[in-house]
Amino acid sequence: GQSLEQPSEVTAVEGAIVQINCTYQTSGFYGLSWYQQHDGGAPTFLSYNALDGLEETGRFSSFLSRSDSYGYLLLQELQMKDSASYFCAVRRKADKLIFGTGTRLQVFP
Amino acid sequence: NAGVTQTPKFQVLKTGQSMTLQCAQDMNHEYMSWYRQDPGMGLRLIHYSVGAGITDQGEVPNGYNVSRSTTEDFPLRLLSAAPSQTSVYFCASSYSSSGGDREQFFGPGTRLTVL
Secondary structure (H helix, E strand, C coil): CCEEECCCEEEEECCCCEEEEEEEECCCCCEEEEEEECCCCCCEEEEEECCCEEEEECCEEEEEECCCCEEEEEECCCCHHHCEEEEEEEECHHHCEEECCCEEEEEEC | CCCEEEECCEEEECCCCCEEEEEEECCCCCEEEEEEECCCCCEEEEEEEEECCEEEECCCCCCEEECCCCCCECCEEECCCCHHHCEEEEEEEECCCCCCCCCCEECCCEEEEEC
């Protein structure tokens, strides 16, 4: 079987740093993706890790440890517009993406 | 580029009716897929295609059919709608099924209600 676990909700204040963890169990693992989804909107791609280590894209960073089946998304200098749901997704063969249930981030002033 | 487009945006069906959700992309992407998203849930893969003429099942394929006669279009057909199929349906595409780009581009979604 396969499963992904991430916290259901995280809260933080503007300007803070927040980390959203994701642990997974799956066969045929190719990489870990992160997507952002605002209420009523479509998911949008944030990052992808195929190898162990940290990938940085502006205020967002993503980390992967294949040996621990673990990854996280790090959001720095939080802004109100970062309030959204964040999904980790395991990429399996043929680009099959299996999504977690999502973490709802609420940013307060 | 229009990206990934989906029609209709909203649809209400009665139990037992059939319908087709349309999805098209103009980015010449090889890979296309259909997901459903239920309230407070992640996206679950219904069917996917790695190129014209090739389709395969995802996590929750029962009650749905797909075909891929062209690179651009990937329609999803509900054979006999059931209330359990009430959901938001997203179509997505990406450049390559192996190597290269890993980003999937999502359409705006179709909100389906089955009564």
